[in-house]
Amino acid sequence: MVWIGLRLVRFWDVLSERQNAVLLMAWQCGLGGDAPRIDAPANGPKPPEIIHFPAGTPIPDHLKPTPPSDIMKTWKSFLPSAQSLSHISAIRPGAYFFDRKSDPKWSAIYFPQENGLWLSLSWDYFDVEFKFEIYGMSVGQLKGSGISLNEAGVIHDFSQIKFLLRTEWTRPTKPGEVPDSFEEIIEENGQLSQVPDTAASVATSLYGVIFSGHTEDPPMMITIDDAASYSLKSSTDPLEINAMERSCDLLTLPEILAWKPPQ
Secondary structure, eight states: OOOHHHHHHHHHHHHHHHHTSSOEEEEETTTTTEEEEEOOEEEEEBEEEEHHHOOTOOOGGGGGGHHHHHHHEEEEEEOOOOHHHHHHTTOSSSSEEEETTTSSSEEEEEEETSSEEEEEEOOOOEEEEETTTEEEEEEEEEEEOOOOEEEEEEOOOSSEEEEEEEEEEEEEEEESSSSTSSSSSEEEEOOGGOOOOTTTTEEEEEEEEEOOSSSSSOOOEEEEOTSSSTTTTEEEOHHHHEEEEEHHEEHHHHHHHHHOOOO
């Protein structure tokens, strides 16, 4: 028992000496039963160290690895309301516009509606948590009297509108993945199926809209412009559209209305 106490003291020494080190705890199965082990990676001049405990030594609950299903602490949706998404689905072929007084000009684009109002798609950002924000689209309706509109382009005939969902997440870094001086959190983005079990915080936003389905006219995409700050963009480039479809989830109106963040 004295040896166990000494090793436990040594473990806490390691914790205090290596505050920035990643400490991994794992169960090892030995002849004498389950034996806990602590792996302390190298930290500066200190070499890696493995601390073994006798078989049967209980691991304190607060030091046990968290099961993947319990790691996720938040998943936020920043999708527009069902009514706003329905307004997007009512867009018709024809010209769309930007406000020439806006800076940047493509911070929002406007579509005429049958009721005399204008539907706007705007670049936006959303705070997920401290030091973690994502970009996406917001949807609004307004009267045209307060804006100075210039034609931005034309949407040709289409028979289908689909919505691009972008999901972003933070996760702890893996040992050696970033330099010791870096914050041990990584931000990534992709499709819903790519969110890892280790994700600590996740958010989903509307990233774009694709108009397609007409045989004579190519699909047209309006999306967040990753290459320009605070801007949207349009594209009919098949390679660009395909790349965006691979990095997002592509949903129909019924599918996006039915989607809810996992609990």
